[in-house]
Amino acid sequence: MGWLSDWDDVIHGTAVFGAAVPLGVAMLLGSGLPRRLWIAVAGALIVPVLWIFGWPSWPLRGSDDAAVAGLVAATLLVALETARNWSGPRRAAVRALVWTSLGWLLYPAWLAAEGGIGRRILVAGAVGLSIAAWAALVEFLAQEKKGENGGAFRITPAAWVPPSIALSVLLQFGAATRFAQCSGALAAATGGVCLLLIFSRGEAGLRPLAALWGMLSALLAWSGWLFAEIQIGATLALLLTPLAALAARRIPLPRRSEFLEQLWDGLAAAIIAGLVISASWIE
Secondary structure (H helix, E strand, C coil): CHHHHCCCCCHHHHHHHHHHHHHHHHHHHHHHCCCCHHHHHHHHHHHHHHHHHCCCCCCCCCHHHHHHHHHHHHHHHHHHHHHHCCCHHHHHHHHHHHHHHHHHHCCCHHHHHHCCHHHHHHHHHHHHHHHHHHHHHHHHHCCEEEECCEEEECCCHHHHHHHHHHHHHHHHHCCCHHHHHHHHHHHHHHHHHHHHHHCCCCCCCCHHHHHHHHHHHHHHHHHHHHCCCCCHHHHHHHHHHHHHHHHHCCCCCCCCCHHHHHHHHHHHHHHHHHHHHHHHHHC
16 A cells, blocks of 8 residues: 555556546446447546646636646537537637637747737647647548448547557656646547447447547647647657558458457557657657
């Protein structure tokens, strides 16, 4: 029981709230909501994010509230999009507006000191447009398509786990430990969904989950630049991970089961993620 009395936020907190809790909660919620796996991931992130950052304040105070506000915004957006069945252009427009507004509210002091209102508009707009674009791309690549044997995914959620882990490492290198823990929690929750799909405890329809993951991963990457010293080039290289998984589908590999589908997608994404981590470590 010494680990309880000698608790360390980085070591024990990361193991418990950055891995075990989100993995377990995602599998638990996903078992009861097989068609709404995005709710399982969102619910699994509530405890880790609140443990790491605490309850948000108003007005938002930069890094202290970025992850909490982002989780709330992403969850509400996906919930509205799912309930109202918005078209693609409308989803993109609303997402860009919401994330641009959050970028404006979370604008850090160091940027405010360097530039005027024009730079704030530029940065906030870049936050909104990039998050909306990345979520749309991931969402498109995860859409279900019909094959000879029924439904099949273009790429599976396994392709999202390696870049989440790599982003966690980059955030840690950039002295953003708390955001690194959040990215690890996102990877663990996504991994829980992967296990559910393998054991046939989840079902198709991963577009909302892809949108949620895309928005949260982009927010964490932006947070690494806005509030820490993340390596920009290495972070941008992670954009190639889902494309690598998609390209790997051109290779004639056995894909007779959900496990094999996820295995090849995960390995393809892991190659890019591993190269990014190695290059960042050397630098």
